[in-house]
Amino acid sequence: xxxxxxxxxxxxxxxxxxxxxxxxxxxxxxxxxxxxxxxxxxxxxxxxxxxxxxxxxxxxxxxxxxxxxxxxxxxxxxxxxxxxxxxxxxxxxxxxxxxxxxxxxxxxxxxxxxxxxxxxxxxxxxxxxxxxxxxxxxxxxxxxxxxxxxxxxxxxxxxxxxxxxxx
Numbered sequence: 001x002x003x004x005x006x007x008x009x010x011x012x013x014x015x016x017x018x019x020x021x022x023x024x025x026x027x028x029x030x031x032x033x034x035x036x037x038x039x040x041x042x043x044x045x046x047x048x049x050x051x052x053x054x055x056x057x058x059x060x061x062x063x064x065x066x067x068x069x070x071x072x073x074x075x076x077x078x079x080x081x082x083x084x085x086x087x088x089x090x091x092x093x094x095x096x097x098x099x100x101x102x103x104x105x106x107x108x109x110x111x112x113x114x115x116x117x118x119x120x121x122x123x124x125x126x127x128x129x130x131x132x133x134x135x136x137x138x139x140x141x142x143x144x145x146x147x148x149x150x151x152x153x154x155x156x157x158x159x160x161x162x163x164x165x166x167x
Contacts, residue, residue, distance in 0.1 A: 025051065025054075025055055025071065025073060026055075026093060026094050026097065028051055029048055029051050029052060029055070029094065029097040029098075029101075030097050032044050032045075032047050032051065033045075033048045033096075033097045033100045033101060036048060037100070045101070045104050045105070048097070048100075048101055049101055049105055049110075051073075052097070052101050052110050054071070054073045054074075054076055055067070055071055055094070056076070056109065056110070056113055057071065057078065058076070059113045059114075059116075059117065060137070062138070063120070063138075063139060063140060064086075064117075064120040064124075064135065064136065064137070064138070064139070064141035065113075065116045065117050065120055066086040066091040066117050066120065066135060066137065067090065067091060067117065068080055068081075069081030069082075069083070069086070069087065069090060080137070083134065084137070084144075085134045085135050085137055086134075086135040086136070086137055087133060087134065087135075087153050088121065088132070088133040088134070088135060088154050088157045089152075089154055089155060091117045091118075091120075091121060091157075092118055092121050092156070092157035092160055092161075093156040093157060093159075093160050094114045095111075095114040095115060095164055096160065096163055096167060097114075098110035098111055098113065098114035098115075099111045099114065099115070099164075099167065118164075120141040121135065121141065121157070123141050124141035124142050124143055125143075130148050131143060131148065132144075132145050132146050132148055133145065133148070133149055133153040133154040133157075134147070134153075
């Protein structure tokens with residue numbers, strides 16, 4: 001869930017999940033990318049890029065390359081949330097926005113980060129279409145539970161599979 005906590009009057013800390021249905025950061029990135037696509041106004045692309053730059057540090061630099069559940073948008077520091085692993089819908093739901101930003105800016109780093117996470121999900125799936133919602137955070141990608149859901153924690157991933165195919 002998205003959370004906003006004001007630690008001092010001068011500094012607001014925003015912790016956001018990557019799930020587009022409940023994640024503030026990814027929902028904002030999606031809205032800004034969509035606004036740019038529809039209007040062509042550069043301000044929307046510039047702000048989407050600024051936000052993506054703040055989200056990038058949350059992507060792990062080591063296998064399995066999944067983003068942390070939360071990211072402080074001021075510092076770029078990520079931290080885990082309530083689950084000891086990575087939630088499927090959080091790791092698999094920024095690909096459209098990050099691909100769009102890379103396409104429009106010519107900078108592949110956004111698409112590379114998001115696609116690397118998706119490739120690791122698919123690697124863990126071993127060709128299976130339906131997969132559990134819980135993934136590990138460290139080491140080779142694997143599922144750490146066996147609960148398959150089209151509801152919370154899995155729904156956005158399945159939506160993005162179709163959207164990425166159409167993209």
